[in-house]
Amino acid sequence: MSVRGYAGTSVADIVRNAGVSRQTFYELFDSKQSCFLASYERRQDSLIEAIFSTPVADAPIDRFASFLGAYLSVIASRPETSKLYLIGVYSAGPEAVAIKLDKQKRFVDGVADVFDARTDAARFACRTLVGAISTLVVDALLADEVHSIENLHGPLVDVARKMFTA
Structure with missing residues (x-):
């Protein structure tokens, strides 16, 4: 699927x-969609695990910088798979999109934990930051500018610093 996309891949291609x-x-899957969903959830869970298992730094901005770096590195290291799971997921139907949004909420929760975001306004700022990260990464993947993904790190850390530090 990472070569042909979700819509362009058949069960025959998969087997x-x-x-x-x-x-x-x-015997394992009911359909191409159930295969995709299982793969998608496994990949997203391992990505989340990789991000949140990064070494813990003292300052919140340093913790954010650390897990953002891990995220960008994983995305850039497998651009075809990243493109499938960040863009192609929309072709897999509403159930896939709902799972995507649930996984994205876990990223928001991680950012909120890092910055101790307890108010509605602070949580909204976390959602905004994660949305911006997602959009910028997808933009780079669509433009086939994988080299620019890791270059997002510094500017995004600067944005987070402005949003969450006084």
């Missing part, structure tokens, strides 16, 4: 690439 029979595929 051929995975080296399994069609029967084995259908």
Whole structure:
């Protein structure tokens, strides 16, 4: 799917690439969508785990910088897969989009924990920051400018610093 996209990939493509029979595929999954959703959730959960397992720094902005760096590094290291899961997810239907939004909420919760965001305004700022990160990363992936993804780190940390430090 990371080569042909969600819509352009058939079950036949999946079984051929995975080296399994069609029967084995259908023993594991009901459909191409259920296969995608399982893969999507596994990838997003491992990405979240990688981000939040980064070493803990003392200052909130340093913790944010650390986990943002981990996120950008993972995204840039596998651009085809990142493009599939950040953009192609919309082709997999409303259930996939709902899972995407749930996973994005986990990122927001992580940012809120880092900055001890307790008020509605502070939580909204966290949502805004995560939305900006997502949009900028997707923009770079769509433009095939993978090299620019990690370059977002400094400017995004500066934005977070302005938003959350006095």
